[in-house]
Amino acid sequence: xxxxxxxxxxxxxxxxxxxxxxxxxxxxxxxxxxxxxxxxxxxxxxxxxxxxxxxxxxxxxxxxxxxxxxxxxxxxxxxxxxxxxxxxxxxxxxxxxxxxxxxxxxxxxxxxxxxxxxxxxxxxxxxxxxxxxxxxxxxxxxxxxxxxxxxxxxxxxxxxxxxxxxxxxxxxxxxxxxxxxxxxxxxxxxxxxxxxxxxxxxxxxxxxxxxxxxxxxxxxxxxxxxxxxxxxxxxxxxxxxxxxxxxxxxxxxxxxxxxxxxxxxxxxxxxxxxxxxxxxxxxxxxxxxxxxxxxxxxxxxxxxxxxxxxxxxxxxxxxxxxxxxxxxxxxxxxxxxxxxxxxxxxxxxxxxxxxxxxxxxxxxxxxxxxxxxxxxxxxxxxxxxxxxxxxxxxx
Numbered sequence: 001x002x003x004x005x006x007x008x009x010x011x012x013x014x015x016x017x018x019x020x021x022x023x024x025x026x027x028x029x030x031x032x033x034x035x036x037x038x039x040x041x042x043x044x045x046x047x048x049x050x051x052x053x054x055x056x057x058x059x060x061x062x063x064x065x066x067x068x069x070x071x072x073x074x075x076x077x078x079x080x081x082x083x084x085x086x087x088x089x090x091x092x093x094x095x096x097x098x099x100x101x102x103x104x105x106x107x108x109x110x111x112x113x114x115x116x117x118x119x120x121x122x123x124x125x126x127x128x129x130x131x132x133x134x135x136x137x138x139x140x141x142x143x144x145x146x147x148x149x150x151x152x153x154x155x156x157x158x159x160x161x162x163x164x165x166x167x168x169x170x171x172x173x174x175x176x177x178x179x180x181x182x183x184x185x186x187x188x189x190x191x192x193x194x195x196x197x198x199x200x201x202x203x204x205x206x207x208x209x210x211x212x213x214x215x216x217x218x219x220x221x222x223x224x225x226x227x228x229x230x231x232x233x234x235x236x237x238x239x240x241x242x243x244x245x246x247x248x249x250x251x252x253x254x255x256x257x258x259x260x261x262x263x264x265x266x267x268x269x270x271x272x273x274x275x276x277x278x279x280x281x282x283x284x285x286x287x288x289x290x291x292x293x294x295x296x297x298x299x300x301x302x303x304x305x306x307x308x309x310x311x312x313x314x315x316x317x318x319x320x321x322x323x324x325x326x327x328x329x330x331x332x333x334x335x336x337x338x339x340x341x342x343x344x345x346x347x348x349x350x351x352x353x354x355x356x357x358x359x360x361x362x363x364x365x366x367x368x369x370x371x372x373x374x375x376x377x378x379x380x381x382x383x384x385x386x387x388x389x390x391x392x393x394x395x
Contacts, residue, residue, distance in 0.1 A: 094163050100132030111299065115159060121152045135160055180285050187335045194284050200329045200336035200392040205370035207362055217361055218354055221346070269375045272318040280319070284326070287317040291330035312382040314389050316371045322346060325364050327371070331389060342367065 100108065106122050109115060124146050130138070138160045143153035181192035189197060207214055271290040275283025299311045317328035325342040328335060344360035378388050 094136055097132040097135060097163055100135070102126060102129055102131050105130065105132055105135055109156075111296075112159070115152070115155050117152055117156070121148055121156075124148050136163060177281055180281050183285050183288055184335065187333065189335065192281075194280065194326075194337065197328075197335060197337035199339045199394045200389075201338070201394050202327075202329075202367065202370045202374060202392055205366045205373065207366050207369065209358070209362070214358070214362055214365060217365065218358055221357065221361065222351055222354065270316045270318060270371065272320065275319055275321055277321045277324065280321075280326075283319040283321075284328075287319050287328060288330065288335060291315050291317045291328070292332075295330065295332055312386055314385055316375065318368070325367075327367055329389065329392060336393060338367065 097105075097108075102125065106125055109117055109125070110122060124143075128146050138157055140150075140153045140157040143156060144150065148156070177192040180194070181190075184191060184197070191197070271287060271294055273283050273287040273290065275286075294315055295313055298313055298315075312332065314329060314331045317330055319326040319328070323344055323346055325344070327338040327342075329337075342360075342364050344364060345356045350357040374388070378385055
């Protein structure tokens with residue numbers, strides 16, 4: 001439950017949420033768990049409906065009592081991009097494709113190299129203004145009537161049919177050690193024990209104790225602890241879904257993602273998954289699945305003129321319970337895990353003496369900065385990336 005140290009002006013904002021069309025009156029607990037701190041933020045945030053819904057589910061799980069909630073128009077205003085509704089472990093890939101406009105559909109098809117579509121074929125899709133919904137209804141006859149040659153028309157029509165029945169598992173449905181074993185086996189790792197994932201060691205990075213960003217981070221952690229309490233009094237992390245991703249096997253939201261901007265293209269570098277200490281297996285599986293999709297997304301985004309015959313790349317994953325931190329290096333061939341212990345103490349005693357807090361935060365930040373520096377500086381060629389990863393692998 002939110003404690004009494006919450007500033008009164010924030011309480012007033014929560015009490016006035018009922019003034020926003022379609023939201024109704026939401027309790028202070030939901031307001032804070034959803035991650036909002038001003039009325040303006042709530043109105044402008046595209047994903048506010050999902051965040052409020054998720055916050056309510058968190059509060060229900062913790063048996064926290066909150067004020068009456070009036071959904072009003074929320075039910076029919078929920079954006080169609082939500083694919084991780086509680087209780088649903090699968091989602092139709094067709095439901096995702098339906099959301100694509102013509103440009104995004106063309107980008108998607110361009111990434112499906114097995115289809116063998118050339119620029120002329122994709123230009124027909126653009127000229128006919130085919131979007132995701134239209135794509136699912138395409139037939140070979142219709143494509144031929146658009147002027148597409150027989151070969152690509154047949155392949156594309158068959159491809160469209162496959163989408164109608166294909167199901168994707170939600171990230172949150174991956175939970176068991178058996179599933180972890182199945183996922184790791186695809187990368188040549190025969191185990192269901194996260195401690196036996198092969199190790200990697202990134203280049204060390206040191207942060208000065210007087211570093212301005214480190215001090216700011218410590219201050220922000222302590223401020224939030226004042227608001228929501230220590231980890232010993234809270235069973236669930238506050239989550240802020242940032243990015244929804246769809247792959248060939250799974251779909252769902254990534255808690256955080258770090259990207260690099262190349263010209264006008266965003267390249268995913270790091271996926272961060274928030275998890276529970278008692279359920280680390282689920283966190284590891286979900287992070288690996290997210291990294292696999294990120295790798296596929298990065299490959300798709302490369303322009304034809306920039307693409308390499310070899311699509312080797314590597315990304316980093318972070319699984320965190322807020323107190324404990326785990327780091328992965330992902331390649332399409334194998335997965336590696338940093339073996340050192342990374343722990344941040346978030347008990348109330350650090351509010352008075354933050355030396356222990358600073359040590360833990362500094363250690364974690366040094367790894368994150370090292371991973372970011374590495375991915376930003378590495379040459380984009382697959383050969384350079386292979387050489388770089390071999391330096392870190394300690395099998």
